[in-house]
Amino acid sequence: MEKQYYTIIARATPLGQGSIGVIRISGNKVINVIKHTLKLKYIKPRYAYYLPFFYKNKIIDKGIVLWFPKPDSFTGEDILELQCHGNAILIDLLINDIITHINGVRIAYPGEFSKRAFLNKKIDLTQAEAIADIISANSKQAIFSAMNLMNGKFSLLLKNFKDLIIDMRIKIESFLEFNHENNFSIFCKKILIKIKKSLKFLIKIIQYVKNGIKIKEGIKIVLIGPPNSGKSSLMNLITNKNVSIVTDIPGTTRDILHEKIYVNSVPIEIIDTAGIRNTTNKIEVIGIEKTFQEIKNANYIFLVVEDQISENILSQIIKKYLKNFLKKIPIIIIRNKIDITNSNSEIIHQNYYVIIKLSVKNKKGISILANFINKNIVNTNSNEDQFTARARYIDSLNSINKLLIKGQKNFLKTYSLELIAEDLRLIQKDLDLITGEFTSKDLLDNIFSQFCVGK
Structure with a gap:
């Protein structure tokens, strides 16, 4: 250096x-x-x-x-x-x-x-990154969330979790050193309780980080569904812009359309996609392939269908196109065109899905959709203690989560204090990667090279 x-x-x-x-x-x-x-x-x-x-x-x-x-x-x-x-x-x-x-x-x-x-x-590494987040923040909430990161909200969570890991390491090393064989069973039970407590706390931290990534990068909602189900009309209505071409011709939308809106200062990216159906049109096929690329990066999927669609056909669509995303990405089914079926606008919670019945044409039920977005998408991703986050945080935390779960399973099988002690050492090393207490020069150079010169 x-x-x-x-x-x-x-x-x-x-x-x-x-x-x-x-x-x-x-x-x-x-x-x-x-x-x-x-x-x-x-x-x-x-x-x-x-x-x-x-x-x-x-x-x-x-x-x-x-x-x-x-x-x-x-x-x-x-x-x-x-x-x-x-x-x-x-x-x-x-x-x-x-x-x-x-x-x-x-x-x-x-x-x-x-x-x-x-x-x-x-400052630690997360606080340094917060400086760049403050400069690039694109909403009021992003500014306050970046400031929370700068003020050490995330650092404190990591410190408290790290203290749990260090406490277990100290107790295990001490037990191994002095070899209290008569108390082995009782000691192992205490360690298992501490592991469960650590896992519970870690899940809380991971959720904070996931929400922080959404604030930094924006919440992505992908509109998918069969042709002529009303995706593009819904896109225009939500964004209050004529960004999508609307016609009665199936397959009109072939490219991906992006539009950003703000709800309570939270950026939400609405993405209109090509209608999913069996087709031999090469351009339309490319559009459908792009649709699935967008789904992989989505935070929420809005599956837009006509209200008159049968449950059997709807199940087939979900099974064919969304089976790989079930339980991974929240799916909201929008049953559009209730003006044709003379149904009532309503919201239904069913199994893994939320179903919202509405009419884009008559704007009936749109307030139900707006309230759902506000209460269940925006508000669940924002609070006073929320901080901005990066993908590298979640990578390290997921690695820690896997180590802790693996360590717990192995400990239940073998009750080997040596093995769990090694797992805890690796966990502490991953934690230090996040804050920069243990990190490589290449990582530092990569992070700080993205800053402006005067910072």
């Missing part, structure tokens, strides 16, 4: 002209920058000064200066912030002048300020 203690400099505000431009400097050469650019020997920490900025011994601008000496700064190093006018040429002149005249100062790499904060143990 390159010497971390090169002093780094970068503009912390977006490119382009603006009223204010911020230059951030971090490292042990900050005091040299103060002397060179401000012509001062010392300024008081954490005070805002209005001072002239010098370029080749001439005043080029005036602005606000803030100094944060180590270790009480974001990066854990000396940090200086220069707030000048937001002219790109002016900012470049100041940065180039500092790099040219002060040895050991270079332009920061993307995300390097946050990376140094992580390496100096000011």
